[in-house]
Amino acid sequence: MHCPRGAAVLLFGCLIVGLATLSPPSCDAVHGIVTSDAGPVAGAIVRWQGATDAAHTDEHGRFKLSRARRQHVITAAKPGFLIAAGSPPRLHLAPVPDDDNDDYAWIDPTPDPGHANNCGNCHTQIHDAWTRSAHAGAAKNPKFLHLFAGTDGHDGSGPPAATWNLQAEHPLGSGVCAACHAPTLTSPELDYDVRQARGVHRHGVHCDYCHKIADAPVDKLGTRFGRDGYRLARPRGGEQLFFGPLDDAVRAGESFAYAPFYKDSRYCASCHEGVIFGVHVYGTYSEWLASPARRDGKHCQDCHMTPTGTMTNIAPGKGGVKRDPRTLASHHFPGAAELLRSCVQVKTAVARTGAGITVTVTTVARNAGHRVPTGFIDRHLVLIVEGRDGDGRVVAASAGPVLPERAGAAWVGKSGWIYGKQHVSAAGRPLPFWLSAAELIDTRLVPERPDQKRFSYPACVQTIRVRMVYRRFWDEVAVRRKWQDNEILVSDESIRAGDDGDEPP
Template identity: 25%
Template sequence: MRGIIPIVAIVCTLLAGSMVAGAIESSDFDDPAVCKGCHAEIYNQWDGSMHSIAYTDPVYLAEEEMASNETEGLTDTYCARCHTPIGVLSGEVPPIGHENISEVSKKGLQCDFCHNVNKSTGIGNGAFMVALDGFKRGPYDDSKSPSHGSMLSDLHTKSEFCGMCHDVNHPVTGIPIETTYTEWKEGPYNSTTQCQDCHMTPGITHFEANPGKASGIGPDRDHIYTHYFVGGNAAVTGVIGSEVHQQMAEERLKSAATLVLEAEKKVSEAEITVKVTNVGAGHKLPTGLTEAREAWIEIMAKDASGKEFYHVGGLDSDGEVDPDAVMYHVVLGDASGNPTVKVWESESVLSDNRILPKDTRVEKYNFAIPVGVNGPITVEAKLNYRSASQKFLDELFGKGNVVAPVIEMAGAEDTIELGKKAPDEGVPGFESIFALLSLLVVAYLVRRNGK
């Protein structure tokens, strides 16, 4: 503790709603290791989650630093509030980075922060308040612990708890930067399924009960909310999170969407229809940091020998997605209306074609079937996802230094039969041109010989 501040005064200040930096110390919060003593299972689920690495995530730290440099530090408190709330509440951050920061603040979004939240002032931009009164807030009204007070908090059981941070607006221009809560609120899940039902139970796309104990020394309960907080990030979890979280992120992405493919031959053209449905995400697909995230369709066609003759949506030699690909994402614009991945310069949303919850997108492709190709033709379509575009990573880490893995969310295959002579209608094939040429040669020779 910095000086001796009577605890009652702190509590009163907090309950009154004013949070003066310095009134709270990071040492007022227990390290997650303390909670682990009695909540080992929950601790192990949280450890390695994106919440546990929210302030050690190298992608976050690189962007925080760039934003700070380009705005002379204006973004420091703003960004860190959601990524290290204890760091900001205790006044350790700013300065940004790790130099002055305690271990407890470094652990991002952790037990004693979330369970001391006693009030929300609204949605977005870190609208939380905390009370350091020794009570841990949670879903039970009958919970007893030998080491802390327990209190029911309705807020913790609702999407509004998550919405305090999972909606981000530019503090000056007001541009929506992340809108996960709003997308949920305006969608079909708002009355049936809370964020917690999909992100804190084994169900992934729905509530699924997880009976057990909240603490080794607690009673049996019908349901314990899990703490993996898994989203789509299989990139950073794989590097500094854990293998379990990485695999769960891949599994979640594969549960989010379905893809149906129909390939047909119309005269000498192939007509392809791809239907993508957001079956499992309670918000748009993708959501969150959508100026960086990419979800797109890749489509390929091969002849009978496996030789590819059509491909849209692959990666080029710089790691960029083919510009002709159907891409579901958000493009932010700067003051001159040019696309930017730097959220602090964003003044407009140039486009947003993400897939609404439960919505289906129908995409059409046409290509000429090359003459002489050996059938049947195999057409393959995939819905791909990656946590960041190459442009975004190049901006932060230099060209080509960091690459995000591409994960196939859904895929399908169909074949086009070509019959005996392919293609048999319309444009003459190689065979017929060759036959015509031979006829001309024969006619020429006949005429010469006849002379």
């Protein structure tokens, strides 16, 4: 959408600003006023585009900007209005349109010279980061599709599995997944079968969808989720409009709306909180509400979109300006695989008493903004504690918790503990969230709150091995589906149980 007229206006604006800054007597300051159709606008943010320092308009809409930067335009912004760019003395703010256009054609993120508007053509670094995020795979992620349709093995060519198969076990519920996993998928039959996602919809949680979010209400938290929870503002007539965190974005022929809530956890809530078929499958946002991180003012974006410091321009060579890299978010969205090891800390204390050995394992989740593990309901941590005598033979514990069958064939019966949301049958087998369970046991770690588990061993034990393993899915599901990458080793420590009655240092 290149609009030559818009470009010309912008250029002209630059010239005027340039001239204004050259003309004495106020060559070190620029004065102006910000208005809307209702008159002067107080509290608008005004800056030289790309500069870190900004001015705010007073109650008469007036501003004064020092430090002239002749090469840039001046921008003015306020939530609820489109960003204005141009030349003082007057900058006029137009309201953000409050209608939404159902017929809007979503733009594909993929770089493609044949499609000038594709985001990846200009936002190369952001596109690369997003491609490596779970969001880019939300509609085509094979594990998601395996559980959706019961496909088995690696290539999906085998017969559908009978269990852990949503299509077979709860067919009427299968339309619900698209709301968060493929939010732009349309469906003439209203079945919203994610396997039918083609074109831009196959990109799952993609750029254009996320940046058309005009508001993210949380009054129906958990019950209206994904696309049903957000308010969008899709433009009409081939125009373009993006919402975002910058108050000074400018591109000829296009509108931007400054939306500070893009830095708030509330923005992520609709997709990261969901009670589905009566089960609290996703609870990350409500867990955050109760977290110490929230009390410290930390939002999801602070940990999952932390600036890498390597991006200085969001659209280099395509109209973007230089900005402080510490202000530009990353779209890679690291998950457990990247964050777990710096988060889950396991400490083991071994004490030898007259009767034997007591092992105390203290686990704490640091720097998390929610319970751990969070996210998909099946995620869990398994603690495995093993005692061996001087000859290396395994010696069973005489007291302490023992791992149930759902810990998997390798570890059932061993000393240990499961930290997880456990949606289980009366017999203790894990069930998919779409089947009604006898119990939902929640033993996950509470952020910053240490949890202790104690185990006793006979006196002959010489070494204690303590492992913490994270599993994305229950072992029986991963084994049946032949998923090799289901486990992440968080920690593995072997401790000598000294024979002199002292705890090792």
